[in-house]
Structure formats: C-alpha cells, structure tokens
Amino acid sequence: MGKGFYISKTLGIVLTVVGVAAAATIIALSVVYSQEKSKNVPKPTDGAGTTAQVSTTPSPHASTTPTPSNEPWDKYRLPDTLEPEYYNVTLWPRLQMDEHGMYIFTGESGVAFRCVKETDLILIHSNKLNFTMQEGHHAQLTGMDGTTAPTINSTWLQEKTQYLVIQLNGKLQTGKSYWLYMEFRGELSDDLGGFYRSEYYENGEKKVVATTQMQPTDARKAFPCFDEPAMKAIFHLTLIHPRGTVALANGMEIGKLAILPETVNINVDGHEVSRTRFEPTEKMSTYLLAFVVSEFTFIRTPPSDEVLIRIWARKEAIAAGQGEYALSKTLPILKFFEKYYNSPYPLKKSDQIALPDFSAGAMENWGLITYRETALLYDRNMSSNGDKEWVATVISHELAHMWFGNLVTMRWWNDLWLNEGFATYVSYLGVNDVEPDWTIKDLMVLNEVHKVFAVDALASSHPLSSPEDEIMRPEQINELFDSITYSKGAAVLRMLSEFLSEPVFVKGLSAYLKQFAYSNTVYTDLWKHLQDAVDTTPGLQIPSSVTEIMNRWILQMGFPVVTINTASGQISQKHFLLDPDSPVDRPSQYNYVWFVPIKWMKNGMDQGQHWLLEETAQNDPMKTNDWVLANLNVSGYYRVNYDEGNWQRLLTQLSTDHTMIPVINRAQIIDDAFNLARAKIVSTTLALSTTKYLSEEKDYMPWESAIDNLGYFFLMFDRTEVYGAMQNYLKGKVSPLFEHFKDITSNWTNIPTSHTEQYNQENAISLACSTGLKECTDLTTRWYREWMQNPDSNPINSNLKSTVYCNAIAAGGVEEWDFGWMMFKNSTIAAEADKLMYGLSCTKVPWLLNRYLDYTLDPTKIRKQDATFAIVYIAGNVVGQPLAWDFIRANWDYIFSDYGGGSLSFGRLITGVTKRFSTEFELKQLQQFKEENAQVGFGSATMAVEQAIETTKANIKWVNENKEEVMKWLISETA
Ligand SMILES: *[C@@H]1O[C@H](CO)[C@@H](O)[C@H](O)[C@H]1NC(C)=O
Ligand SMILES: *[C@@H]1O[C@H](CO)[C@@H](O)[C@H](O)[C@H]1NC(C)=O
Ligand SMILES: *[C@@H]1O[C@H](CO)[C@@H](O)[C@H](O)[C@H]1NC(C)=O
Ligand SMILES: [Zn+2]
Numbered sequence: 001m002g003k004g005f006y007i008s009k010t011l012g013i014v015l016t017v018v019g020v021a022a023a024a025t026i027i028a029l030s031v032v033y034s035q036e037k038s039k040n041v042p043k044p045t046d047g048a049g050t051t052a053q054v055s056t057t058p059s060p061h062a063s064t065t066p067t068p069s070n071e072p073w074d075k076y077r078l079p080d081t082l083e084p085e086y087y088n089v090t091l092w093p094r095l096q097m098d099e100h101g102m103y104i105f106t107g108e109s110g111v112a113f114r115c116v117k118e119t120d121l122i123l124i125h126s127n128k129l130n131f132t133m134q135e136g137h138h139a140q141l142t143g144m145d146g147t148t149a150p151t152i153n154s155t156w157l158q159e160k161t162q163y164l165v166i167q168l169n170g171k172l173q174t175g176k177s178y179w180l181y182m183e184f185r186g187e188l189s190d191d192l193g194g195f196y197r198s199e200y201y202e203n204g205e206k207k208v209v210a211t212t213q214m215q216p217t218d219a220r221k222a223f224p225c226f227d228e229p230a231m232k233a234i235f236h237l238t239l240i241h242p243r244g245t246v247a248l249a250n251g252m253e254i255g256k257l258a259i260l261p262e263t264v265n266i267n268v269d270g271h272e273v274s275r276t277r278f279e280p281t282e283k284m285s286t287y288l289l290a291f292v293v294s295e296f297t298f299i300r301t302p303p304s305d306e307v308l309i310r311i312w313a314r315k316e317a318i319a320a321g322q323g324e325y326a327l328s329k330t331l332p333i334l335k336f337f338e339k340y341y342n343s344p345y346p347l348k349k350s351d352q353i354a355l356p357d358f359s360a361g362a363m364e365n366w367g368l369i370t371y372r373e374t375a376l377l378y379d380r381n382m383s384s385n386g387d388k389e390w391v392a393t394v395i396s397h398e399l400a401h402m403w404f405g406n407l408v409t410m411r412w413w414n415d416l417w418l419n420e421g422f423a424t425y426v427s428y429l430g431v432n433d434v435e436p437d438w439t440i441k442d443l444m445v446l447n448e449v450h451k452v453f454a455v456d457a458l459a460s461s462h463p464l465s466s467p468e469d470e471i472m473r474p475e476q477i478n479e480l481f482d483s484i485t486y487s488k489g490a491a492v493l494r495m496l497s498e499f500l501s502e503p504v505f506v507k508g509l510s511a512y513l514k515q516f517a518y519s520n521t522v523y524t525d526l527w528k529h530l531q532d533a534v535d536t537t538p539g540l541q542i543p544s545s546v547t548e549i550m551n552r553w554i555l556q557m558g559f560p561v562v563t564i565n566t567a568s569g570q571i572s573q574k575h576f577l578l579d580p581d582s583p584v585d586r587p588s589q590y591n592y593v594w595f596v597p598i599k600w601m602k603n604g605m606d607q608g609q610h611w612l613l614e615e616t617a618q619n620d621p622m623k624t625n626d627w628v629l630a631n632l633n634v635s636g637y638y639r640v641n642y643d644e645g646n647w648q649r650l651l652t653q654l655s656t657d658h659t660m661i662p663v664i665n666r667a668q669i670i671d672d673a674f675n676l677a678r679a680k681i682v683s684t685t686l687a688l689s690t691t692k693y694l695s696e697e698k699d700y701m702p703w704e705s706a707i708d709n710l711g712y713f714f715l716m717f718d719r720t721e722v723y724g725a726m727q728n729y730l731k732g733k734v735s736p737l738f739e740h741f742k743d744i745t746s747n748w749t750n751i752p753t754s755h756t757e758q759y760n761q762e763n764a765i766s767l768a769c770s771t772g773l774k775e776c777t778d779l780t781t782r783w784y785r786e787w788m789q790n791p792d793s794n795p796i797n798s799n800l801k802s803t804v805y806c807n808a809i810a811a812g813g814v815e816e817w818d819f820g821w822m823m824f825k826n827s828t829i830a831a832e833a834d835k836l837m838y839g840l841s842c843t844k845v846p847w848l849l850n851r852y853l854d855y856t857l858d859p860t861k862i863r864k865q866d867a868t869f870a871i872v873y874i875a876g877n878v879v880g881q882p883l884a885w886d887f888i889r890a891n892w893d894y895i896f897s898d899y900g901g902g903s904l905s906f907g908r909l910i911t912g913v914t915k916r917f918s919t920e921f922e923l924k925q926l927q928q929f930k931e932e933n934a935q936v937g938f939g940s941a942t943m944a945v946e947q948a949i950e951t952t953k954a955n956i957k958w959v960n961e962n963k964e965e966v967m968k969w970l971i972s973e974t975a
Pocket of ligand 3: 105129130185186187
C-alpha cells in the first residue's frame with residue numbers, strides 16, 4: 001500500500017515541528033509531536049464484526065464455529081487444492097440510495113480454476129456479500145473442456161474465516177478445470193474498504209463515487225475470490241454504471257484507445273445504464289484490483305507509443321490545474337523505473353485517480369492507482385513545497401510497486417516488508433531523478449531512518465520478517481502495515497544497496513524480477529539473486545554471504561549501537577534499547593549481534609569501510625586523538641557512541657567550524673546523542689550540548705533533527721517549570737535563524753530558493769513563535785488577521801500556512817477559530833483543508849477543543865479518513881491532551897465499532913493520545929483503560945497499547961532522573 005501511514009507531507013512536516021505560539025496568558029507550549037508518520041494504515045479489521053449474511057441454504061455449519069476445529073473452513077489460509085486461472089466479473093454499483101436507505105451494488109462473477117489436488121471441497125473467500133442465485137445453492141459448478149463436474153451437496157458462508165464453502169458430492173479431478181458461477185449483492189458503504197463509496201459536493205450538488213481499496217483482504221468484499229496474494233489470475237472486468245459517469249478499472253476500456261470510454265448504452269431491468277468492458281488484466285493478485293465509477297474528468301499525456309498516463313479527479317480540481325504537476329512527473333518517474341529495474345512497464349496505461357475519501361495515502365493497483373487528494377493533487381498557489389514533495393514521493397512509491405509488488409509479489413503477507421520497504425526506498429531514487437535539486441536522498445535519513453529508530457528501539461518492537469504462520473487473520477495482516485515494515489525495510493535495503501554498490505544491487509534485482517515476473521517469491525529469492533550478482537562482480541568483497549549479513553537485520557528486531565573508543569581503539573556493538581531495563585523476551589538466534597558496515601572519517605578525512613561482527617573488536621586506526629566520526633551519511637542502520645574524549649572533540653569541531661562535518665552527520669550527532677541519553681548511555685547534558693552550536697547552523701537537517709528531539713523534552717516538560725527555562729534557551733538559539741530568514745526573504749516578502757531552505761524557514765518561524773519571540777507571534781497574528789479581513793485573498797505563503805494558522809489560532813479566540821473552520825469547510829483543495837484542520841487543533845480554549853473533538857466523529861463535519869488525525873492533533877496541544885484522552889475513553893466503543901472498519905488507525909490514535917504520559921497517575925489510567933476495554937478489544941491497536949504502556953513507564957523514569965539536571969543546565973546556559 002502506498003504510504004498509508006502518513007497522510008500528507010504538510011502534516012508530516014508540521015508534526016515534527018515544535019509548533020505553537022505561546023499565548024501570553026498560558027505558559028504552555030503545545031508540542032505538536034511527530035505523528036509517527038510511519039504508522040499503521042487505517043484498514044478494516046472486519047474479520048471480527050461481520051454483518052449477518054443470507055444463506056440461501058440454511059446449513060448446520062453456519063451458526064457458531066466450534067472451538068478448536070480442524071475443519072478446512074475454520075483455517076484462515078486456503079488449502080492447496082485449487083488454483084484460479086481467470087475470472088469474469090460484472091459489477092453494478094448504484095450511486096443512489098435504495099428504498100431501504102442503502103447504497104448497494106450487485107454483481108455476477110465466474111472463476112475458472114484448476115484442481116491441483118483431488119478434493120470434494122471448494123473454499124472461496126467472500127465477506128459481507130449476500131448471494132442471490134435463483135435456485136438452491138450459493139453457486140453453480142460446471143466442468144470445463146468437456147469435464148463433468150460433481151454436483152453440489154451443500155453450501156454455506158463461514159463468516160469468521162470469510163469463506164463461501166461448497167461441499168461436493170464427488171471429487172474434483174487433478175488437472176481438470178472448472179467454472180464456478182455466482183450472483184450476489186453487497187453494500188456500497190462508506191467504510192473505505194472493498195467496493196465502497198466516497199462523496200463530495202460540486203456546485204452544491206452531492207456526488208457519489210464508487211471506488212475500491214482491496215489491500216490486504218477486501219477484494220472478497222467486492223466479489224467471491226481466492227483472496228491471497230499467491231492466487232494470481234487474469235481478470236475480465238465489466239462495469240455497469242449510470243449514464244454520464246465514467247468507469248475505470250485496471251485494464252484499458254475496450255473499444256477505444258486513449259479517449260473517453262465509448263461505453264455502450266444498454267437497458268437492464270428497465271434501467272437506462274451504460275456498460276464498460278475492460279481489457280483482461282495481466283496475471284495478478286486480487287489485492288491489486290481496482291474499479292471506479294465517477295463523474296471525474298482527466299488530463300492525459302499526448303498520444304504516442306509510450307504508456308498512456310491519465311490523471312483523474314473532481315472536475316473542479318482538474319479545471320483548477322491541480323493535476324498538472326502529477327501529469328508532468330508520472331511518465332518521467334515511470335521511465336526512470338523502467339531503466340532502474342531494466343524491465344519495461346507491461347501495461348498500456350497508468351491511470352492515477354484522486355479520491356475525496358481514501359484511507360491510506362495511495363494504493364498501487366496495477367494500472368489504476370488510487371490516491372488521497374493530497375497525495376496526487378498540487379495547486380501552484382495554495383500548496384506548500386512539502387505538499388509537492390509529498391505528491392512526488394507518493395507517485396514514485398506507487399510506481400515503484402508496479403514492478404516490486406505487482407509484477408513480482410510476495411507469496412504471503414509476512415514478507416510485506418519486502419514490498420513496502422523496497423517501494424519506500426526506491427521512491428526516493430525516483431523523486432531524485434525528477435527533482436534533482438531537492439536533495440531528497442539525504443532527507444530519507446530524517447524521514448525514514450531517524451523516525452523508525454524511535455519505534456525499533458523498544459523491546460516491544462518486532463523483526464521485519466515474520467514467520468508465515470504468525471500472520472493469519474486480517475487484523476494480523478493489517479498490523480504489519482507499520483513503520484517497521486515501511487521505514488526500516490527501506491533503511492536496511494538502502495544499507496544493502498550502499499555496501500553492494502548500486503550497480504550490483506540493481507543487477508541482482510533485475511535478474512530477480514526477470515525470473516519471477518507474474519509470480520510470487522519469498523525474501524530468500526532476492527538474497528539469492530543478489531548473491532549471484534556479487535559472485536559475478538569481480539573485485540567486490542563483502543565479509544560474508546548476502547544471506548548471512550542480511551538475515552541478522554531482518555530476523556532480529558531492533559538495531560545496534562556501535563561504540564568507538566578512540567582512547568583504546570576498541571569498537572563494540574550492543575542491542576540499542578531506549579529503556580535499558582526493559583526485558584527483551586524475544587530470543588534471537590543471532591544473540592542480537594549484527595554484521596555492521598562502518599564507514600568512517602578522521603578529522604574530516606574519509607577512512608573507508610570497516611565491518612564489525614563480534615561484540616567487541618580492536619581497530620588500531622581508530623585509536624587516535626583526532627575526532628572520529630562513524631556511519632558516514634548514515635548509510636548504516638545503527639547508532640554510534642564514542643568515548644567522552646571524542647564526543648568533546650566533535651562538540652568542539654561543531655562550535656568552531658561545523659561545516660567540516662557533513663550535514664547528514666550533523667543531524668545524526670544530535671539524534672544519536674539525544675537517544676543515547678534517553679538510554680542512559682551518555683548524559684543528558686551531553687545531548688543538550690549538541691544543540692549549543694545551533695546559533696550558527698542554517699541548514700535544515702540538523703535543525704529538524706534537533707527540533708524532533710527537543711520535541712520529547714517539550715512533551716515531558718511543558719506542564720512543568722522546566723518549560724520556561726527551555727523557552728529561554730531555545731529563543732537564544734533560534735533568534736539568529738529567524739533573523740537569517742527575515743533577511744534572505746527581504747522581510748518575509750520572498751520565498752527562499754531551495755527546497756530545504758523553505759522547510760527550514762518554516763522551522764525558524766514555528767520554533768521562534770513557540771519560544772515566545774514576540775516579533776514572531778506578532779507576524780503570524782498579523783498575517784492571519786489580514787486574511788480574516790479579506791478572505792478571498794490569503795496573504796500567507798503556502799509553505800508557512802500550517803504554522804501560521806496554528807500560531808494565530810492559538811493566540812486568538814473563538815473568532816479566529818470560527819473563521820478557520822469556515823475556511824476549512826469551504827476549501828476545495830485538500831492540502832489547504834489539511835493545514836486548517838491542523839491549525840484548528842491549536843486553540844487554547846477548552847470548549848472550542850471539546851467542540852472540535854465532537855466534530856471529529858461527525859462525518860458531515862470531518863471526513864472519516866481524517867478523524868484520527870484531528871484527534872491526535874488535539875492531543876498534541878497541551879491543553880487538548882487531557883480532553884482528547886477523556887474523549888477517547890468515553891467513546892471507545894463507538895469509535896471502535898463505527899470507525900474500526902477502515903477509517904481510523906487505532907495504533908496511531910493510541911500512540912498520539914498517550915505521547916505525553918509521564919506520571920504514575922497516567923500510567924494507571926492507561927492500564928485501567930486496557931482492562932476496561934478488553935471486551936471491546938483494540939484490533940490493530942493491540943500492539944500500540946502495549947507500546948504506550950512501555951513508553952509511559954520509560955517516561956516516568958526519565959522525568960524523575962532528568963528533570964533537575966536539565967533545569968540546572970538550561971539555567972546555566974542562559975545565565
Ligand atoms: C469470460 O469472458 C471472456 C471475455 O469476455 C469470454 O471470452 C469467456 O468466454 C468468458 N468465460 C466464460 C466461462 O464465460
Ligand atoms: C452430503 O451432506 C450430508 C450432510 O451435510 C452428508 O451426510 C452426506 O454424506 C453428504 N454426501 C456426500 C456424497 O458427501
Ligand atoms: C444482506 O442480508 C442481510 C440480512 O438479511 C441484510 O441485513 C443486508 O442489508 C443485506 N445486504 C444487502 C446489500 O442487501
Ligand atoms: Zn506501498
């Protein structure tokens with residue numbers, strides 16, 4: 001899935017920023033804390049609460065499932081007896097409510113399958129579908145190519161495991177093919193999973209879109225199918241749809257090339273409708289299917305021999321030119337990947353469509369990629385540079401999947417990390433190719449590596465690769481869509497590519513794609529091809545096999561901290577745990593020792609690469625009085641610690657000439673020091689000392705790293721006396737940066753040139769305002785006022801909108817809030833709406849926050865896809881935090897049942913709302929919450945609840961141990 005976890009770069013950026021104005025009256029700074037951008041994709045967990053289904057033949061099996069059962073239909077995995085060959089599916093979504101107030105779709109589908117092992121049982125996935133066959137059974141079975149099919153004895157729906165079960169009176173014969181035909185109806189509900197509906201208004205008129213999200217296990221909600229990734233087949237799709245609407249699917253519409261569907265108008269049961277048929281797909285997995293019926297329009301690439309690219313969206317959005325940026329970048333990125341993978345894109349077209357309601361960021365359906373509006377649409381005047389980066393990154397991620405994921409697919413979901421980690425890694429390469437000025441490959445360190453370190457340093461983390469039999473139920477599959485899978489996956493693949501060198505990596509990769517095209521793999525298949533590439537590259541030396549090196553990174557959770565002692569020349573490694581006292585109850589066959597590639601420098605001179613495998617080793621060149629810096633460009637997935645003497649030499653270098661240290665490593669030094677301090681490996685004052693040189697720093701990456709790490713201090717201390725001292729200290733550090741940007745933008749009238757400067761300008765303003773720098777709060781308040789006076793002309797630069805809205809609304813009252821809300825409701829640009837939605841969470845007025853919380857569960861006010869985000873933003877506000885927590889607890893039942901089906905990520909919700917927890921009282925509340933809701937359950941947030949408890953305990957300890965020391969240090973530094 002495409003970047004399900006973070007919804008827009010704007011918000012991703014904002015959230016890593018310490019971002020709120022301190023209103024004079026409240027000495028409280030609200031930290032809008034990094035919303036784990038790499039978090040669970042909000043996906044249905046509908047395995048549990050299924051609605052009743054009509055069984056045309058009541059069956060003794062249909063009621064409750066006996067525990068424990070060995071019947072095949074009680075197992076979550078399909079038996080290995082049947083293999084689908086092709087499907088013929090016709091679906092007819094109704095875009096108008098029926099007489100029962102429901103939106104429905106009807107369908108008929110047939111599947112040709114081959115029997116590969118004799119059996120008298122057919123299991124095919126089906127969830128929430130009502131079967132409507134005229135006679136006796138749920139389905140009809142016929143033999144193909146002259147084979148006679150056995151007759152059906154009985155059929156029933158097994159709800160828990162989501163099967164249609166067909167018991168036969170005789171055996172299917174090995175090697176023979178059969179045709180299974182079914183008619184059914186389903187609800188086109190607004191749950192963002194399977195075949196669902198999205199709504200929007202255009203010229204005051206409500207429009208309904210029928211669209212899909214199949215991954216991971218919801219194709220079975222659209223039509224009965226063998227819904228596992230290895231069950232690849234060819235799909236012939238047909239859509240029946242209202243006249244005047246456009247139907248799209250994976251394949252090209254039949255009948256014409258590259259023009260609007262020349263659909264056939266027909267009459268079905270007295271309905272005047274259109275029918276669009278699509279060219280058969282390639283052999284593919286069910287989770288990659290997509291079909292959309294809408295009144296959207298499109299722009300396209302000019303006719304040529306090349307792949308046709310179309311960008312689809314609401315008419316208003318296309319008319320406003322919001323699809324232009326995506327159109328200009330899609331084909332170049334696609335071509336980049338064809339070259340990179342050395343493999344042509346096999347389809348004739350790639351449609352990209354922006355949907356008003358969409359749970360993930362985007363989805364890589366083969367030939368018809370679906371996006372959130374913020375992930376595809378870009379408005380020249382209204383969107384920020386972060387929005388632009390987000391669009392480019394998501395497109396690149398999805399296109400990367402066309403090969404890695406779509407052409408070659410993991411055999412089962414336990415290897416999801418390979419799909420998502422890969423797409424995440426190479427998405428940076430694709431963006432770098434089309435936007436070479438952005439230095440996007442460097443930013444990957446902040447966006448992926450540093451972000452996922454935070455999660456992977458917990459004892460409750462998990463290895464990248466899971467055993468196949470631990471991932472069975474849909475909830476378990478959903479839970480895998482987390483930051484480990486995406487970001488750690490990307491980080492270790494980047495490390496692998498770095499130590500093999502890109503040409504070798506790519507050579508292995510393209511051989512792998514060639515061998516497994518249109519089929520399925522496990523990760524060892526990739527290792528094998530990379531090993532072949534290594535073996536056939538003269539002169540390339542790695543200390544062991546690809547398997548030996550890499551398995552340690554993917555089968556063990558966590559990562560090491562490498563310690564270099566420049567006094568003795570000794571280097572050692574140790575599993576890095578944020579809380580060194582937390583018990584690691586997951587044993588590792590490798591005893592938490594890794595094969596670590598260490599690129600390093602001495603006094604600014606590159607020293608090449610050293611490999612570390614033993615827990616401790618001796619490296620004489622590292623015994624030195626010069627400063628040593630390891631993990632150059634953070635190409636390795638580990639942290640680095642040094643002896644005290646070397647730390648001091650690095651600090652001295654930073655404060656004398658920081659440019660001697662590469663910019664990525666300046667960010668690394670800060671991030672490592674703060675996290676080593678959290679783990680009690682170095683002192684907290686050493687960590688704070690890495691920020692002393694910031695008054696000289698102008699670059700984005702170190703600042704972003706510092707702000708991210710100080711975010712934790714804000715969270716822990718913004719309700720205590722330490723807060724004032726922090727504000728003072730940081731005001732001194734950020735004021736020069738604020739002045740710098742005021743300067744280079746001619747008093748805020750220009751936009752800084754480079755992409756990262758633009759980001760850092762936002763940092764300068766949000767941090768300056770949060771430290772209470774008056775010039776800053778005056779500035780943001782003035783801009784917002786000007787806008788209120790003239791709503792048709794927003795004077796605020798798009799890159800700064802998030803922070804300006806937030807600070808102005810925080811400093812203001814109901815008038816500012818209501819204006820923001822009005823602009824939010826009226827916005828036709830999703831990126832703009834997101835920024836306002838965030839800004840509204842910044843108010844300090846409790847009743848406004850409570851009212852906003854109520855709005856989050858009203859889909860007419862806040863789209864379901866956005867509800868989690870709004871609640872988490874409110875919890876990021878120091879005033880909103882307790883309100884959001886109360887709100888979640890009071891409404892858990894409802895949130896779980898009504899939003900559990902695909903729009904809320906419970907993991908993100910729990911993590912976000914408990915982030916500030918650092919007292920015994922809060923820990924008790926959290927534990928009580930866990931007990932009280934054991935009945936309702938936590939679905940895909942189960943792990944997040946455990947992690948929240950672990951994190952709270954660690955926070956309590958940390959505050960006790962550090963509060964005084966931090967206070968003293970801050971006071972001495974500002975004295
Ligand atoms: C399935 O659809 C294809 C394409 O329309 C058609 O050629 C084929 O005969 C159909 N198969 C069956 C069994 O109906
Ligand atoms: C048909 O089903 C009934 C009850 O479900 C069972 O008793 C009978 O043995 C079945 N017949 C065959 C041929 O499988
Ligand atoms: C399916 O059947 C159930 C039970 O009769 C009913 O509640 C539900 O509305 C039906 N769904 C559709 C889409 O017809
Ligand atoms: Zn993806």
